[in-house]
Amino acid sequence: MKNLQLGSLQSTIIGAILAILVLLGLNSFIIINPGQAGVISILGKATDGAFLEGIHLKPPFISVVDVYDLTVQKFEVPAESSTKDLQTLTARFAINFRLDPIQVVQVRRTQGTLENIVAKIIAPQTQESFKIAAARRTVEEAITRRSELKDDFDAALGQRLDKYGIIVSDTSVIDLTFSPEFAKAVEEKQIAEQRAQRAVYIAREAEQEAQADINRAKGRSEAQRLLAETLKAQGGQLVLQKESIEAWKSGGAQMPKVLIVGSDSKSNVPFLLNLGDMQN
Template sequence: MNRQSSLSLQPLIGGIIAALLVVISFNAFIVINPGQAGVLSILGKAQDGVLLEGIHFKPPVISTVDVYDLTVQKFEVPAESSTKDLQNLSASFAINFRLDPVKVVDIRRTQGTLQNIVSKIVAPQTQESFKIAAARRTVEQAITQRSELKQDFDMALDSRLEKYGIIVLDTSVIDLNFSPEFSRAVEEKQIAEQRAQRAVYIAQEAEQEAQADINRAKGRAEAQRLLAETLKAQGGQLVLQKEAIEAWKQGGAQMPKVLVMSGDNKSSVPFLFNLGDIQTQ
């Protein structure tokens, strides 16, 4: 009876062992996909040599593999600093980076997860790099030399993150803010400049008007000179005749029925009257 029981259990035990072997065999290999890198740890100790894309053997049960994403990572990191003239300056940077596959094992040993990399390395080094770039300029230069500010920031950040196995691909300034006091000072300066420009415009306008008055005065003087020369040359009779006619026109009179001239029409002033006025009398 016991022999029969043991014989019936043998297939069951054999199946269990076979299933365990299958599970262990599947657990003895790991596939690293493109854009990934793995770090093999045996009994909790990271092994040298990064696991790149492909299939890799790992000792079952006693080993684990930490997989890191080598594709481009993007994080927004805030930063604050003081400028050369001791003005507060704050910014927000978008950092695009990826991990150096050659240094993934060192990253695993020193930093651990990607979240630790961002919080313990990327964020602090972004802050320090921004302080370096901002301290070289006044707050006004930070505005007018924004591209140079970013260039200094990029150089400082690249050199600081490279030694940690972090390759910076690109950075961009999302926001750049100043202290409320400086913002008010900028606004007041712009208002003062606008007022100064308005004052210059008014002064130029007044100068042009004065020059126009001078030109008109010169024109009147020239007209009077020509009038005097005409009076002198022709005895003044033609000018007097012209002025008599102009005065008559400006008085609003109607066209006369009769125009009487003396015999010498070159030297006499015309006598104007309206026959209708005589007839009414």
């Protein structure tokens, strides 16, 4: 009976020792997956050097490993600023960023969690960077030259976040709005420009019409001059007589059967014309 109790006690002790060894083993290493980095803290103090992907040993029970995601993160951050012409401009940015694995220990010491990084670092620095970019241009330039606004914003934000161990991969402007007063001013300006363009078109049209009238008047004057010269020249009277007959014919009036013209003393030969033959 005594031997059975002794054997049972030994089994219990061995089982406890094995359980302790297993527990120690489980708490003596950690596995870091690809795209992650671990920061180990021993007795509440972060140690230098981050754990990158792979298996790592750590002191059991007295150490904690904080794992950070090194892949690209995306957060939307609102921002508001005044432009060079003192107009209010609001925007919403999508910030794609990742943590620098070399500085992840410093990030753990100064900022802690990823939520703190967004709230304490990225959001305020986004606001300041937007103020820098917006203050360099008017609200109209910010809207019509959005790509230039984004370039200035990216440069300012990247420079500010780099010292915190945050690498900006890309940014995009999700929304860009301005005050209702400016929207009304833009609409009025567009209407005024359209009216001005219409006035210029009407003025050009009137100028072209006036020039056409001048050209037609010059043409009539030249025709009258040539006709006068023709009538003054020898044989001009015959031209006048022919035009009179053609006008008579085209007018449809009753024409005389015989017409004699040029019987005055200035005509060399009387002009006798049987109009009845012409009608036949």
